[in-house]
Amino acid sequence: MSSAPLRLAVLVGSTREGRFAPTVAGWIRDRAAARDDLGLDVDVVDLVETPLPTVFPAFGQPPAADTVALLAEVSPRLAAADAFVVVTPEYNHSFPAALKNAIDWHGPEWHAKPVGFVSYGGLSGGLRAVEQLRVVLAELHAVTVRDTVSFHGHWDKFDADGDAIDPAANAAADAMLDRLAWWAHALRDAKAARPYAA
Numbered sequence: 001m002s003s004a005p006l007r008l009a010v011l012v013g014s015t016r017e018g019r020f021a022p023t024v025a026g027w028i029r030d031r032a033a034a035r036d037d038l039g040l041d042v043d044v045v046d047l048v049e050t051p052l053p054t055v056f057p058a059f060g061q062p063p064a065a066d067t068v069a070l071l072a073e074v075s076p077r078l079a080a081a082d083a084f085v086v087v088t089p090e091y092n093h094s095f096p097a098a099l100k101n102a103i104d105w106h107g108p109e110w111h112a113k114p115v116g117f118v119s120y121g122g123l124s125g126g127l128r129a130v131e132q133l134r135v136v137l138a139e140l141h142a143v144t145v146r147d148t149v150s151f152h153g154h155w156d157k158f159d160a161d162g163d164a165i166d167p168a169a170n171a172a173a174d175a176m177l178d179r180l181a182w183w184a185h186a187l188r189d190a191k192a193a194r195p196y197a198a
């Protein structure tokens, strides 16, 4: 069993100009980093910094040089992660296209790793995006965590410092992070004993 810190990648799913995402991502980043008992090494992967193209190369062909350069910025960080938290809003009852695109550019980076969710939106709190992401990520051999955090009508759910106003949100984050860390340890140990063959 490894005692190395768990590497947690927080993937920011919105790239929209004027987006709310940084507030939510910053909050869960700080909640995760504050969990000394879990020993998480947190890396925020913001897709706006690496705008991957939506045009894919033909099978067997390498991406264009500028795409290779973008992938070099993001892919190693996903590969290094032991666990993910996906921060997603809800767009038209689903997840943002930029998030799906980033997921699609990768494969083994997701294999046999746990994924937790922090979602936000209107009345549904982004939960429809989360449920659809579970289906997508199952195809990529990822393990999605049952417990989620969702902000329903997120606009007035954070104070000026970016803290969640409702203490229940902090409790939900802790529950999700507990489960995520359990799965991350279990899967990391299992993969060390027996490589995962996809």
Ligand SMILES: Cc1cc2nc3c(=O)[nH]c(=O)nc-3n(C[C@H](O)[C@H](O)[C@H](O)COP(=O)(O)O)c2cc1C
Binding pocket: 014, 015, 016, 018, 019, 020, 021, 022, 089, 090, 091, 092, 093, 094, 120, 121, 122, 123, 124, 125, 126
């Ligand atoms: C294209 C688009 C579609 C949206 N569709 C929904 C929706 O189906 N359900 C919902 O609750 N909110 C919806 N919203 C509202 C977003 O959840 C809200 O604007 C949120 O702040 C978006 O996240 P962002 O600001 O980080 O991009 C939509 C927003 C956009 C831009």
